[in-house]
Amino acid sequence: MNVAPLSNVYHIPNPLPLDSGQVLEAAQIAYETYGELAPDKGNAVLVCHALTGDQYLASPHPITGKPGWWERMVGPGKPIDTNRHFVICANVIGSCMGSSGPASLAPDGAPYAMRFPVITIRDMVRGLVALLDGLGIDRLHAVVGGSMGGMQALSLAANWPERAARVLVIASTARHSAQNIAFHEVGRQAIMADPAWAEGDYYAADAKPDNGLAVARMAAHITYLSEAGLTEKFGRRLQDREAKGFGFDAEFQVESYLRYQGSGFTRRFDANSYLYITRAMDYFDIAEEHGGKLATAFAGTQARFCLVSFDTDWLYPTAESRHIVHALNAAGAKVSFVELSAPHGHDSFLLEHDQLDRVVKGFVE
Amino acid sequence: MTPPVSSLRPDLAAIARHVAPGSRVLDIGCGDGALMAELEAASGCDARGMELDGALVERCVSRGLSVVQGDANLDLANYPDKAFDYAILSQTLQTATRPDLILDELLRVGRRAFVSFPNFAHWRTRTALLFGGRMPVTRALPVSWYETQNIHHVTVEDFRDLARMKGATIERAWFFANGMEIGAPGANWRAEFAVFELSR
DSSP states (O other), X not given: OXXXXXXXXXXXXXXXEOXXXXXXXXXXXXXXXXXXXXXXXXXXXXXXXXXXXXXXXXXXXXXXXXXXXXXXXXXXXXXXXXXXXXXXXXXXXTSSSSSSSTXXXXXXXXXXXXXXXXXXXXXXXXXXXXXXXXXXXXSBSEEEEETHHHHHHHHHHHHSGXXXXXEEEESOOSBXXXXXXXXXXXXXXXXXXXXXXXXXXXXXXXXXXXXXXXHHHHHHHHHHSOHHHHHHHTTTOBSSOSSOOSSSSOOBHHHHHHHHHHXXXXXXXXXXXXXXXXXXXXXXXXXXXXXXXXXXXXXXXXXXXXXXXXXXXXXXXXXXXXXXHHHHHHTTOEEEEEEEOOTTXXXXXXXXXXXXXXXXXXXXX | OOOOSTTOOHHHHHHHHHSOTTOEEEEETOTTSHHHHHHHHHHOOEEXXXXXXXXXXXXXXXXXXXXXXXXXXXXXXXXXXXXXXXXEEESOGGGSSOHHHHHHHHHXXXXXXXXXXXXXXXXXXXXXXXXXXXXXXXXXXXXXXXTOSOXXXXXXXXXXXXXXXXXXXXXEEEEEETTEXXXXXXXXXXXXXXXXXXXX
16 A cells, blocks of 8 residues: 555636535546547546556556556557546546545644545546546546446536537446445455444554455455356365365365465555545435436436446446336437346456457447 | 349338338347348448247357347347437237237337238238137148247237327338239238337
């Protein structure tokens, strides 16, 4: 954690109003861009990242050194073609890769920690819209997002309908279900049960709540996969041993894998950011913001929509996408929807999938 | 006889010729989107599609068409009344769980409806059943009874009855045999395919 951001940073000139009624003073947004902005600024594509994602969409992550999280989708000649489009990806407010979040310094010079205001998905999008204003982009060619990124895309379409001509929402939902909230609560409680969390005030301490954050990540990671995918990858195979050890080491491969995922995550993510962003997702319900009727949120929209779900995604199952499609139909919006077949559950949107590539390319082009 | 538009199937070409330019169109069972593409390119229509087969939907979306993967038996309910100038159901009526209810929905969401279907009373079908004594497998109905998606075979006269029963007006009708348009007389014998334009 605590990295000097290598990204561009946009300082939002005005206080950012939040759904909670609070305002965020001197907020900043860290972002990356790929490709060239056309003189008429009409070729901009905003890609919104997921819960633990960041702005390193198609360039190496500065901490892990790994390739960008959607490098297979974004780049020259890729489905989102940076030869044609100016692609923007910004770290959301509340996160920890250079945009304002709980790890940022408050006006008093100390980290906000839990003094950071509770934010919503719409607040994240307010930050993104401020960035677009700063870049002089009135109307995006497309806004694209998977998972929480899809929530931002939907929120932009519902609340700033003139800002995007195309809205691509992959493996996402218009509201968090009780099950979604339940899994997030497990993660938050794991973090808050870690003594090192210290009511969120750990930034100056030697110990960070890495154990709690790792457990949160492990639990969440299971929800991103499918049972068939786990069985195929690990089965009941043991890790580096011939026989059961009658102890509590990571004896199964799947345990070892989850521990690795958990500890790797703590190197690049702030535990308080995890609390804030999961809370924002749990609050997410576009219909609630628009009088209880989802179709109302999209009434009169001129944007074209495309929704994609995966048949093994049990976190945001196809029914959630279909629910959005029905609302868009009721609103008379131009919408496409396809359920793709993939073995890997929710994470399928990040993995190799030729059909997804063709749909994204055809829709964004 | 008018020459067919581009390379569309004859029933689709007939529909494409008679959709007013600039209309809002819903193509139910749009397949690979051939008709939608034609309507958008040649007539400046705002075309939307619905298709059950995900692989076909993917092809439509990747060619830039707005198509929803959905089931005509269930998913038409979400469209508002008269949301479209035309609702089109081509070669799909006979596959529906309840063709009568689908027809109601077509006439609800569209000001006009186009319906095309293979005519089960075509003489080839009749002779195959009469002399063969088995469910016909013909050029127009090429799939055996046990694997065909056509669960509600319909004839030209059956359809006219259904339209009457539903209080729908038959605005126009076109009939086809051997890939060519034929006249209306004796259509219930002579037509392999029929296209009806309805209003209510």
